[in-house]
Amino acid sequence: MFIALAREEHFGRAALAQGVAQPTLSAAIKQLEDQLGVMLVWRGSRYRGLTPEGQRALVWARQIVGDARTLRQEMRVARMGLSGDLRLAVIPTALTVVAELTAEFGDAHPNVRFSVQSKTSAQILSMLDNLEIDAGLTYLDNEPLGRVTTVPLYAERYVLVAKAGHPLLAGPVKWGDLGGVPLCLLTPDMQNRRIITQHLLQAGVEVTPQIEASSIVVLVSHVVRSNLATILPIRAAEIFLKGDDLGAVPLIDPDASHVVGLVAPHREPFTPVLAALLGHARSLSELDHS
Template sequence: MSQLPTLRQLQFLIALAEHGSFSRAAEAVFVTQPTLSAAIKELEMILGTVLVERGARGAALTPAGEVVLERARRVMAEAEDLVIAAQAAGEPLTGPFKLGVIPTIAPFLLPRVLPALRALHPKLEVFLREDLTDRLFDALRDRRLDAALVALPYEAPMIETKAIWSDEFLFACPPDHRLAGAGKLSPSDLADEPLLLLEDGHCLRDHALSVCSTGSARSDFAATSLHTLVQMVKSGLGATLLPRMAVDAGLVDQMGLAVLPFDPPVAGREIGVAWRKGSARAEEAIQLGEAIRASLAPGEKMQDGPATATGTSG
């Protein structure tokens, strides 16, 4: 049988590609430069090809090196998954767990659920990343995240999701708005309403538009956050749709706005947990979602359902 590369050699090649020099790569993996250089040369001998172009200004991968790098990353990722799967089998939801959260969930949900999550799983170390859904899904696919809390429905390849909670939309407007005294609304009441929404890229914008079936959102007043959005409404620039999660967390307290619900069936979004298809931490992601769901206040609307794969379009 031919001699095979070691994981250490592959780790060194990845570090060299990321840092562009032998000295910086050696420092990143805590070895001396001669040790790293010798390992790369041995890897080249094993594979029978030159992987690295060495020069005064640093190191660059050859075309063959780029091919090997891609496979090396996959091998290292699978090795990491092996370790994670073994640890999870012994004691799930322990140690580091990298969790992504979208901005329209993070500041309103995390303060409610993280203390309970820590109490339930004291050995779990949650590392948080807040970002838009597309970028969180990219991080899941690249194994830079273990799971993410997102709003559903949202289609993406190689991502599986499970809904854990139903979050309804509420209509928010200035007190002198034509709908301010309407009591409860129907989505049809908003058919001709120019809504203020978040800017493109936020899934909340798409979910809100799907509720009222209108494309009349005023793009010249697109906001970057829900906090900015409610300030715009307070200033009399228009009305908007807000998730109840944010309203219950105090987003519009002391703002003097009229906040109205919709008649059943309540229009809204599902909060769910997402993970990479085939991930060694898939079961832990589901357990994390269940733990978050259990930590929510009694009486909140919950959503049961099996884990499902989303569609194939991003």
């Protein structure tokens, strides 16, 4: 309940997330404070944040809850073999890739169930901290990750995607050629969008997209039905390029790439299921680890 309160920053929302009444949650937090002999939460007419002692207690709370989950799963594995739930959060540009990680693993371990959510890179890190997910698929080399365990999987490269017949599909396109080209792009809270904006600015191009969306499906549907083009990682685009409606060409100068991989809490021992997934991810990595 304390972790939920720190995450939600609101007594009512935290109680709802825990499936209890607000007075029950408030009483539990007060009981924890009495046990520890310190005030954990600044109180007023509403939640006002954690005290310094509360911030330190939150680190321990996450570790304790994580360790308890690991213990329970290890005992279950001793009884039943590898089984349980694996909760993943994935950046939108890697959603078409996640099956490469989960499908073969699921075939080998049929008693493991996956849930997959689409989240921004920042949300993935926050959810790892708050024990809301077990692992994430995100960028590893563009923005700070903090203290996490990482397994690089592949290098993302970019293509311009447009409707068949678009004049730019005749050959490779330079980033600097995109000035004045009507584009639809992911929203600015997405790290992919920040990466694309960075490369465009370095090429001297400042773009104001006509459409911004948090979904690649929304972007591609607009490309199919308009004169808009979009910029996608080639692996995210491939699933949409199987018909004759769309085409794609590489973006060069620079031939930019960014590493995408699995991230997990920096905590050992891992749960048996997560340890197995990390090992499977290492076996799939396309990057040279020498």
